Amino acid sequence: xxxxxxxxxxxxxRHFKSRSFLLATxxxxxxxxxxxLVPTLFLDNPTSEQPRIIGCMEFDxxxxxxxxxxxxxxxxxxxxxxxxxQLVPIKPDTSLFLQRRFLKVASLKTELDSLNDxxxxxxxxxxxxxxxxxxxxxxxxxxxxxxELIRTRESRDLTQLEYxxxxxxxxxxxxxxxxxxxxxxxxxxxLEGYLLIDPQxxxxxxxxxxxxxxxxxxxxxxxxxxxQVVIVEARMKQDNIRVDKIQEWLSPVQLREIQLHGExxxxxxxxxxxxxxxxxxxxxxxxxxxxxxxxxxGVLQEKTNRVIEVLLSSVNHYQLIAGKIFxxxxxxxxxxxxxFLFTGxxxxxxxxxPSEIGFLTLRNAGLFVTYFIxxxxxxxxxxxxxxxxxxxxxxxxxxxxxxxxxxxxxxxLAVLVLETPNSLLVRILSFIPPLTPTFMIxxxxxxxxxAIDFYISIxxxxxxxxxxxxxxxxxxxxxxLLYGKKPSLRExxxxxxxx
Amino acid sequence: xxISVENVSKAFRTTFVVRDLSFTIEPGQIxxxxxxxxxGKTTTLxxxxxxxxxxxxxxxxxxKQINRNVRNRIGxxxxxxxxxxxxxVIDVLLYLGRLxxxxxxxxxxxxVRHLDRFDMIEYLEQPVSNLSKGLQQKLQLLISLLHxxxxxxLDEPFWGLDPFNQQVIRxxxxxxxxxxxxxxxxxxxxxxxxxxxxxxxxxxxxxxxLRGSLEExxxxxxxxxxxxxxxxxxxxxxxxxxxxxxVLEDSRALLYVDENAPVDLLLxxxxxxxxxxxxxxxxxxxxxxxxxxxxxxxx
Numbered sequence: 140x141x142x143x144x145x146x147x148x149x150x151x152x153r154h155f156k157s158r159s160f161l162l163a164t165x166x167x168x169x170x171x172x173x174x175x176l177v178p179t180l181f182l183d184n185p186t187s188e189q190p191r192i193i194g195c196m197e198f199d200x201x202x203x204x205x206x207x208x209x210x211x212x213x214x215x216x217x218x219x220x221x222x223x224x225q226l227v228p229i230k231p232d233t234s235l236f237l238q239r240r241f242l243k244v245a246s247l248k249t250e251l252d253s254l255n256d257x258x259x260x261x262x263x264x265x266x267x268x269x270x271x272x273x274x275x276x277x278x279x280x281x282x283x284x285x286x287e288l289i290r291t292r293e294s295r296d297l298t299q300l301e302y303x304x305x306x307x308x309x310x311x312x313x314x315x316x317x318x319x320x321x322x323x324x325x326x327x328x329x330l331e332g333y334l335l336i337d338p339q340x341x342x343x344x345x346x347x348x349x350x351x352x353x354x355x356x357x358x359x360x361x362x363x364x365x366x367q368v369v370i371v372e373a374r375m376k377q378d379n380i381r382v383d384k385i386q387e388w389l390s391p392v393q394l395r396e397i398q399l400h401g402e403x404x405x406x407x408x409x410x411x412x413x414x415x416x417x418x419x420x421x422x423x424x425x426x427x428x429x430x431x432x433x434x435x436x437g438v439l440q441e442k443t444n445r446v447i448e449v450l451l452s453s454v455n456h457y458q459l460i461a462g463k464i465f466x467x468x469x470x471x472x473x474x475x476x477x478x479f480l481f482t483g484x485x486x487x488x489x490x491x492x493p494s495e496i497g498f499l500t501l502r503n504a505g506l507f508v509t510y511f512i513x514x515x516x517x518x519x520x521x522x523x524x525x526x527x528x529x530x531x532x533x534x535x536x537x538x539x540x541x542x543x544x545x546x547x548x549x550x551x552l553a554v555l556v557l558e559t560p561n562s563l564l565v566r567i568l569s570f571i572p573p574l575t576p577t578f579m580i581x582x583x584x585x586x587x588x589x590a591i592d593f594y595i596s597i598x599x600x601x602x603x604x605x606x607x608x609x610x611x612x613x614x615x616x617x618x619x620l621l622y623g624k625k626p627s628l629r630e631x632x633x634x635x636x637x638x
Numbered sequence: 639x640x641i642s643v644e645n646v647s648k649a650f651r652t653t654f655v656v657r658d659l660s661f662t663i664e665p666g667q668i669x670x671x672x673x674x675x676x677x678g679k680t681t682t683l684x685x686x687x688x689x690x691x692x693x694x695x696x697x698x699x700x701x702k703q704i705n706r707n708v709r710n711r712i713g714x715x716x717x718x719x720x721x722x723x724x725x726x727v728i729d730v731l732l733y734l735g736r737l738x739x740x741x742x743x744x745x746x747x748x749x750v751r752h753l754d755r756f757d758m759i760e761y762l763e764q765p766v767s768n769l770s771k772g773l774q775q776k777l778q779l780l781i782s783l784l785h786x787x788x789x790x791x792l793d794e795p796f797w798g799l800d801p802f803n804q805q806v807i808r809x810x811x812x813x814x815x816x817x818x819x820x821x822x823x824x825x826x827x828x829x830x831x832x833x834x835x836x837x838x839x840x841x842x843x844x845x846x847x848l849r850g851s852l853e854e855x856x857x858x859x860x861x862x863x864x865x866x867x868x869x870x871x872x873x874x875x876x877x878x879x880x881x882x883x884x885v886l887e888d889s890r891a892l893l894y895v896d897e898n899a900p901v902d903l904l905l906x907x908x909x910x911x912x913x914x915x916x917x918x919x920x921x922x923x924x925x926x927x928x929x930x931x932x933x934x935x936x937x
Contacts, residue, residue, distance in 0.1 A: 142736075145733070145737060146737075446722060448684075448689065452791075453734070453737040454737060620684065620689065
């Protein structure tokens with residue numbers, strides 16, 4: 140027992156003083172925090188970004204764009220949307236050629252209006268004549284005006300045709316020209332994108348959004364909502380619904396999100412509910428793999444330089460493994476303690492609000508440490524068993540990389556916990572030993588799992604640790620004395636199950 | 639404390655690494671455990687150290703099986719050594735001393751005393767990586783002696799050392815024998831073994847193929863070597879009577895003859911055949927005997 144403690148202390152202090160431990164304890168968490176928090180800071184602080192302009196362009200003068208802009212601003216204000224998007228109606232300049240064509244269209248329209256007036260006047264005159272007594276002169280006048288009416292109608296119809304043809308052509312050229320110019324504004328980075336309102340399709344609910352960058356398509360939800368509001372308003376007007384009530388009916392809904400925490404209730408906060416537990420899992424992950432990594436490289440190093448034989452001439456295999464695992468486990472707990480302390484300092488200096496770590500109750504902290512110990516013992520025994528099989532860093536490097544990749548797997552699967560922390564799939568995955576620590580640590584604040592899940596997961600971990608320590612002991616006993624070629628997978632299994 | 643290895647065997651799966659091996663080492667004696675690579679030397683040492691358990695036979699220390707106290711009385715220097723490079727010499731000595739059941743204070747006292755005896759006291763507070771290879775080898779021998787063990791097991795103690803440091807280590811080992819320590823030396827350097835060991839056990843494929851003191855081995859190895867040097871061609875000597883084997887090397891011939899061969903008659907025959915500049919009757923070295931036995935064993 141005395142030698143066990145000597146090994147424990149040696150392993151603790153030799154790694155505690157190492158540069159790797161300082162890096163893992165102080166530098167890695169700061170880097171991790173920066174990686175997680177810096178993007179959210181940018182999201183929180185729209186002034187740090189230039190406003191991003193979305194244009195709104197319509198093919199007639201129904202003034203839909205100003206209406207959408209008005210609604211967009213209202214939505215932004217009411218929902219405290221921190222988007223840096225700004226919606227602006229745009230009207231690109233028309234070319235000289237098109238201006239001439241529009242003049243021609245206008246002139247044709249005037250002519251058409253004039254012909255229409257003339258036609259109507261002739262019709263009125265004929266009505267008047269017709270009401271006079273039936274005389275020869277009346278008949279003569281009716282005949283005269285009839286010919287005049289036919290002539291004017293023919294002329295009007297021809298002008299109408301000419302007008303429509305010219306207008307359609309001009310409109311078509313104008314649309315193409317406007318889109319071309321708006322596209323150029325996109326290319327010149329004057330706009331992030333633009334809405335294209337075609338009145339024929341708009342009230343049917345179809346609006347086009349043009350943009351260069353794929354990311355812009357993901358950020359126009361607020362614009363879509365504003366368009367939706369304007370279309371719904373227009374449809375309501377069509378159906379004769381009280382206009383004065385529309386504004387009231389369409390006022391945005393404010394959803395207060397209240398989460399149940401055991402007997403308590405608390406307003407939902409993304410930072411506290413999701414980000415906090417993820418950061419805790421990542422920190423525990425750093426801690427487990429810092430300690431297990433030290434164990435792996437320590438065993439490998441001692442085996443490479445044959446110190447292990449000197450050690451084994453003084454203590455037995457089990458004392459040596461137990462001393463190493465225990466010493467580095469204490470180092471891991473010490474690392475977590477430093478982080479707890481650091482969190483406390485941040486609270487004292489008001490950098491962190493106590494409400495922001497509301498999930499870190501005494502019960503949860505106890506569960507986190509329990510799952511850290513279980514996770515560490517499980518992974519450490521696997522690392523020490525496998526580390527003892529290799530006699531140089533080069534051979535062990537690939538396996539070490541593979542093991543680390545495998546250990547990231549639970550973090551990747553953790554998305555499932557974030558979505559449905561108490562689903563059947565997540566519950567089953569929580570009982571698979573390599574996933575248990577990560578999943579249970581995430582589920583504890585997110586899903587408030589039933590007590591039975593804690594009992595089962597802890598029971599499974601304890602049994603798994605006994606099995607992994609047993610096999611690690613067998614591998615270490617033989618592996619620590621093996622030199623030469625690296626063992627094949629078949630040989631490793633053979634060693635594990637040999638008597 | 640004596641070591642008694644009795645009919646010890648060890649097999650890995652179906653291959654015997656050590657088979658029915660027996661020997662005894664007494665205090666004040668150095669036993670040389672010799673053999674080619676893969677002969678089973680390291681496995682034998684590991685069984686004595688209780689790192690491996692024998693499948694058959696027993697290993698006793700003063701008639702008792704290994705226990706915690708015996709383990710603390712053994713000093714071991716493994717083959718192909720290294721040591722914790724980043725740590726201070728004193729920290730490494732304190733840790734390994736404490737694992738040999740020395741108190742913290744005693745570890746410190748013994749560390750300082752041994753560093754002084756090995757002329758390394760100035761390296762006390764330095765990291766091991768600052769020491770030259772020779773000094774690191776000395777430090778490792780020092781580690782195996784730190785707790786003043788009764789039994790010292792040295793696996794290739796001269797490996798990688800320059801002649802000066804080899805001499806230093808040789809003198810240390812001799813001094814330890816004079817102090818009454820029980821020493822088991824495993825080495826490939828047979829000239830060193832010949833100069834140091836009192837008793838030899840030669841093993842091959844895990845089996846004991848030769849044992850005894852140097853005199854006993856030579857006596858049993860009934861062969862003499864006559865060394866002849868001449869400026870003339872020595873091929874004529876191939877016709878000599880009682881010749882077991884001849885090795886011709888430039889201006890020298892090694893004539894292997896039976897121990898009872900008439901040397902005076904042979905000398906007359908040689909002188910009548912060629913003009914000689916040197917004639918020497920030599921006993922075979924341990925190396926010659928070793929090579930011959932291993933060769934016979936292989937054939």
